[in-house]
Amino acid sequence: MEVIECRDVSFSYPANGLPNGEKQDSGALKHISCTIEDGTFVLLCGASGCGKTTMTRLFNGLIPHYHEGVYDGSVFLDGKDTREMTLFDISLKVGSVFQNPRSQFFNVDTTSELAFGPENHGMAEDIVRERVSHVAAQLKLEPLLDRSIFSLSGGEKQKIACGSAAAVDPDIYVLDEPSSNLDTYAIADFRLLLSALKAQGKTVIISEHRLYYLSGLFDRVLYLKDGKIEGDYTAEEFCGLPAGQRETMGLRPLDLAGLSELEGQPQRGNGDVWTITDFSFAYKHEPETLHIEKAIFPSGGATAIIGHNGAGKSTFARCLCGLEKRCRGMVRDGSRTYSRKERLKLCYMVMQDVNHQLFTESVLDEILLSMKNEDKQRAREILDGMDLLPYEDCHPMGLSGGQKQRVAVASAIASDRPLILFDEPTSGLDLFHMRQVAGVVNQVADAGKTALVVTHDPEFILRCCNYVLHLENGQIQESYSIEDSEGRKHLLNFFLNDTAQAALSGDCTAIHLVEKEVSTK
Amino acid sequence: MNNKLQGKDLINIGIFTAIYFIVIFAAASIGFIPIFIPLISVIVPLVGGIPMMLFFSKIKKFGMLTICGVLLGIIMLLTGMGYWCIPTGLIFGLISDFMLKSCDYKNAKRGVLTHGVFSMWVIGAFIPIVVTRDAYYQSLLPGYGQEYADTLMAYMPDWILPVLLVASFVSGLVGGLIGRKIFKKHFERAGIV
Amino acid sequence: MNRELLASQKESSGIVLDPRTKLAVLITVAVFILGGSYEGMMQYYIIVLAAIPLLLLLAAKKWKGSILYIVIFSGSLCLEMFGLSRLTGVANYIAVAIVGILLRFTPSVVMGYFVVTTTTVSEFVAAMERLHLPQQITIPMSVMFRFFPTVAEEWSAIGDAMRMRGVRFGGGKAGAILEYRMVPMMICSVKIGEELSQAALTRGLGGPVKRTNICKLGFHAQDILFLLICIGAFAAQIYVLAVRG
Numbered sequence: 001m002e003v004i005e006c007r008d009v010s011f012s013y014p015a016n017g018l019p020n021g022e023k024q025d026s027g028a029l030k031h032i033s034c035t036i037e038d039g040t041f042v043l044l045c046g047a048s049g050c051g052k053t054t055m056t057r058l059f060n061g062l063i064p065h066y067h068e069g070v071y072d073g074s075v076f077l078d079g080k081d082t083r084e085m086t087l088f089d090i091s092l093k094v095g096s097v098f099q100n101p102r103s104q105f106f107n108v109d110t111t112s113e114l115a116f117g118p119e120n121h122g123m124a125e126d127i128v129r130e131r132v133s134h135v136a137a138q139l140k141l142e143p144l145l146d147r148s149i150f151s152l153s154g155g156e157k158q159k160i161a162c163g164s165a166a167a168v169d170p171d172i173y174v175l176d177e178p179s180s181n182l183d184t185y186a187i188a189d190f191r192l193l194l195s196a197l198k199a200q201g202k203t204v205i206i207s208e209h210r211l212y213y214l215s216g217l218f219d220r221v222l223y224l225k226d227g228k229i230e231g232d233y234t235a236e237e238f239c240g241l242p243a244g245q246r247e248t249m250g251l252r253p254l255d256l257a258g259l260s261e262l263e264g265q266p267q268r269g270n271g272d273v274w275t276i277t278d279f280s281f282a283y284k285h286e287p288e289t290l291h292i293e294k295a296i297f298p299s300g301g302a303t304a305i306i307g308h309n310g311a312g313k314s315t316f317a318r319c320l321c322g323l324e325k326r327c328r329g330m331v332r333d334g335s336r337t338y339s340r341k342e343r344l345k346l347c348y349m350v351m352q353d354v355n356h357q358l359f360t361e362s363v364l365d366e367i368l369l370s371m372k373n374e375d376k377q378r379a380r381e382i383l384d385g386m387d388l389l390p391y392e393d394c395h396p397m398g399l400s401g402g403q404k405q406r407v408a409v410a411s412a413i414a415s416d417r418p419l420i421l422f423d424e425p426t427s428g429l430d431l432f433h434m435r436q437v438a439g440v441v442n443q444v445a446d447a448g449k450t451a452l453v454v455t456h457d458p459e460f461i462l463r464c465c466n467y468v469l470h471l472e473n474g475q476i477q478e479s480y481s482i483e484d485s486e487g488r489k490h491l492l493n494f495f496l497n498d499t500a501q502a503a504l505s506g507d508c509t510a511i512h513l514v515e516k517e518v519s520t521k
Numbered sequence: 522m523n524n525k526l527q528g529k530d531l532i533n534i535g536i537f538t539a540i541y542f543i544v545i546f547a548a549a550s551i552g553f554i555p556i557f558i559p560l561i562s563v564i565v566p567l568v569g570g571i572p573m574m575l576f577f578s579k580i581k582k583f584g585m586l587t588i589c590g591v592l593l594g595i596i597m598l599l600t601g602m603g604y605w606c607i608p609t610g611l612i613f614g615l616i617s618d619f620m621l622k623s624c625d626y627k628n629a630k631r632g633v634l635t636h637g638v639f640s641m642w643v644i645g646a647f648i649p650i651v652v653t654r655d656a657y658y659q660s661l662l663p664g665y666g667q668e669y670a671d672t673l674m675a676y677m678p679d680w681i682l683p684v685l686l687v688a689s690f691v692s693g694l695v696g697g698l699i700g701r702k703i704f705k706k707h708f709e710r711a712g713i714v
Numbered sequence: 715m716n717r718e719l720l721a722s723q724k725e726s727s728g729i730v731l732d733p734r735t736k737l738a739v740l741i742t743v744a745v746f747i748l749g750g751s752y753e754g755m756m757q758y759y760i761i762v763l764a765a766i767p768l769l770l771l772l773a774a775k776k777w778k779g780s781i782l783y784i785v786i787f788s789g790s791l792c793l794e795m796f797g798l799s800r801l802t803g804v805a806n807y808i809a810v811a812i813v814g815i816l817l818r819f820t821p822s823v824v825m826g827y828f829v830v831t832t833t834t835v836s837e838f839v840a841a842m843e844r845l846h847l848p849q850q851i852t853i854p855m856s857v858m859f860r861f862f863p864t865v866a867e868e869w870s871a872i873g874d875a876m877r878m879r880g881v882r883f884g885g886g887k888a889g890a891i892l893e894y895r896m897v898p899m900m901i902c903s904v905k906i907g908e909e910l911s912q913a914a915l916t917r918g919l920g921g922p923v924k925r926t927n928i929c930k931l932g933f934h935a936q937d938i939l940f941l942l943i944c945i946g947a948f949a950a951q952i953y954v955l956a957v958r959g
Contacts, residue, residue: 526850526893527920528853528911528914528919528920529911529915529920531849531853531854531857531920532853532854532857532910532911532914533907534854534857535853535854535855535856535857535858535860535861536857536858536861536903536904536907536910538858539857539858539859539861539862539864539865539903539925540861540865540900540903542862543862543865543866543869544896547869568896571831571896571900572896572900573899575904578952584850587853588850588854589854590853592854592855592858595855595955596858597721597741598737598741598744598826599720599740599826599829599830600823600826600830601740601744601819601822601823601824601825601826601827602819602822602823602826603744603748603749603822604741604744604745618893627888632911638940639894642729648751649744649748649749649818650814650815650818659885674922684942700720703896707893707897708897708900708901711901713901713904713905
């Protein structure tokens with residue numbers, strides 16, 4: 001039986017008068033027709049802006065009931081036109097999970113969040129309680145009950161988001177890039193939850209860039225390009241496509257092991273190193289979250305900082321930049337030692353949410369703000385190097401995500417600092433944009449600066465990094481060069497093992513206490 | 522269009538009230554030094570204009586500012602500033618709602634004026650200090666005598682409340698203008714409107 | 715990491731009170747101490763009221779807050795009784811103002827502090843629903859409490875970025891600094907807010923039925939005791955007014 005039917009649907013978002021033309025057409029859909037059968041697991045894939053997210057919004061009713069725009073055609077849920085239903089009606093049939101774990105919670109504690117849907121539908125209190133405990137048991141969420149959402153990791157948040165959707169027991173689940181902010185272990189764990197939904201015979205529609213964790217789950221793949229369905233495959237057909245073809249379609253690999261064929265980066269740097277000694281950090285009244293006796297990474301070239309969520313990667317980056325006043329320790333290059341305050345002027349961090357670091361009213365001003373002595377000529381050169389010159393007068397916040405990130409990198413370059421850090425620069429990016437960021441990191445490293453990249457993305461590391469620092473429990477577990485194939489294999493093993501470990505344990509408490517001794521040999 | 526407040530509108534009220542309160546709270550921290558307290562009536566409207574002018578651009582229905590005012594009153598109660606901001610928030614919110622409605626939510630100049638009026642809710646925070654000061658001075662009487670209490674009254678005369686009210690209105694207008702400027706300079710061009 | 719205005723997670727709070735009781739105490743304290751009733755027997759009743767926040771703080775083992783409260787309150791009281799007459803001129807005016815404000819506001823602020831640190835958002839919103847506040851107020855209220863920590867997070871992240879980029883106060887750029895900080899914060903908050911709206915609406919918020927709430931609330935013996943104290947305060951005030959005629 002078909003649960004969803006799209007009949008010649010077109011949708012475009014209103015043009016909001018932004019100066020850069022790129023966004024106008026992005027996400028629009030053109031004459032989409034398809035039916036989705038009851039109980040199928042459908043993967044929506046395609047490059048950014050192809051309309052994946054817009055498709056999910058058709059199914060969960062946000063189009064036409066939330067997003068305004070030009071909408072033609074009809075979408076039917078169980079034979080009913082979504083136009084004639086309210087979001088409230090649709091919410092009983094369709095459960096939604098979104099990309100950003102930070103913004104999809106209405107409540108501040110997990111139990112209330114699970115109860116939120118049933119409460120909105122006015123179910124009696126004892127029924128709501130029963131639903132909550134039922135869902136918690138089914139999706140193995142019990143250890144997360146009665147917690148503050150501000151204390152959860154990204155992976156835990158996404159699981160609660162799923163649980164919250166499941167609490168009203170909808171037939172259809174619509175997920176929009178739920179893995180964007182998760183590490184490999186959390187992703188593997190999240191997969192277990194998805195397979196639980198599949199086992200219940202639910203219809204699942206998931207839009208994703210990272211495909212590897214979904215293989216074996218999806219029954220059908222819809223490939224979108226420029227707002228049209230360009231390919232409609234069964235799982236066998238899709239997996240049977242030659243790998244090269246998926247790549248030309250702009251899709252990420254189905255299997256991480258295939259990455260071992262990627263070539264390493266050329267040797268960079270002049271043999272000098274940065275040395276970090278006795279680095280430690282603790283929040284007030286809490287045990288140390290970071291304790292590094294000694295860490296060395298090459299000066300010049302790009303170094304990846306890997307490790308599980310909670311390993312202390314971000315804390316490390318913040319300490320290095322001198323942002324944490326409570327951090328002790330020394331940072332040295334060949335000639336001198338830098339104090340915490342000096343490090344504020346030594347390092348430049350491109351933050352995960354670049355919106356936090358763009359202050360001015362035009363792209364050019366943003367670059368000038370970073371310069372010690374304002375030099376428009378030089379600023380324009382830098383912008384040109386980042387393909388941003390046409391946007392020099394635009395408001396930085398009005399640009400697309402990738403462009404904003406490049407503005408931040410450009411201002412980092414303009415600041416003329418030797419160390420440039422990137423905090424999770426590729427979360428939620430498709431193949432094309434991920435490679436573009438890799439290109440930017442390469443550009444920074446080739447210019448003789450030292451790039452440090454905090455990331456979960458193995459392909460991205462292989463495309464731009466020379467060296468790896470692996471943190472676990474606030475300590476350096478190991479560090480190695482990936483210029484040679486031995487090191488690259490070692491790196492991939494770390495990510496592959498992670499996936500296997502989560503699948504084996506099948507236990508959601510494990511997310512917090514990730515096994516440290518993952519054998520990497 | 523449906524004129525009843527929908528889920529989306531209610532959520533917007535919550536979000537902007539939170540932003541507004543954090544902004545004014547940060548700015549009003551100066552009032553923790555007690556003698557600067559009267560300055561709050563000037564500072565709050567001045568900085569509050571930036572979030573409020575953005576909020577106004579999202580308002581298309583009646584009642585959103587009234588609810589915002591009441592919520593502000595409730596937080597003020599929770600932060601120990603008494604309950605007087607609940608009625609003042611309600612009254613000035615309601616007037617502001619009428620003002621925006623009368624121009625069909627389109628007139629930017631009216632927005633600035635509305636912000637001036639809305640800002641007067643802060644007077645609720647001064648009512649306990651000013652209106653009940655008689656009682657306080659009376660309580661000092663046994664120990665210090667009438668003459669002393671009279672001298673004190675002169676320091677904080679009866680007309681202080683209207684003066685503060687006017688001050689908050691005027692700086693609300695200035696804050697509205699600043700907010701309008703920032704709105705054009707940033708929010709419009711950043712495409713979040 | 716305490717940036718919440720109401721708690722998100724339940725902690726033991728010593729004397730467990732219904733949020734409605736806490737609100738009643740808060741309002742009573744505001745009416746009589748902040749409002750300044752010092753006539754007749756009220757001056758003694760006020761001492762009782764001022765002691766309530768202290769009792770609650772001590773029971774909740776909030777030692778720092780308790781000590782601070784004792785020091786500020788008794789300090790101002792001593793100053794009022796013995797110190798004010800020795801000062802003259804401007805110093806006297808400032809002292810009177812400070813003492814007056816501290817004496818009146820501290821109990822109320824401390825009671826507020828107790829309420830916001832021992833009540834969870836769910837409890838508070840449930841209490842508001844029980845008090846028959848309409849959804850038009852309770853829904854924005856939950857969003858608001860949900861959003862305080864988020865806005866505060868954005869605020870501090872932007873502060874970090876400013877430090878890193880070397881954007882600082884000074885050089886007559888105070889206006890620009892304020893702009894640099896407020897504008898990204900608001901843009902980010904608005905975006906998060908949009909996403910929050912979508913998530914909430916797809917979970918059925920704002921439907922035509924009345925929401926239920928699984929949060930358990932109820933009055934116990936201790937609630938009744940505190941409520942009686944509150945009622946007593948009003949009764950005493952009425953009596954005082956009646957006697958005065």
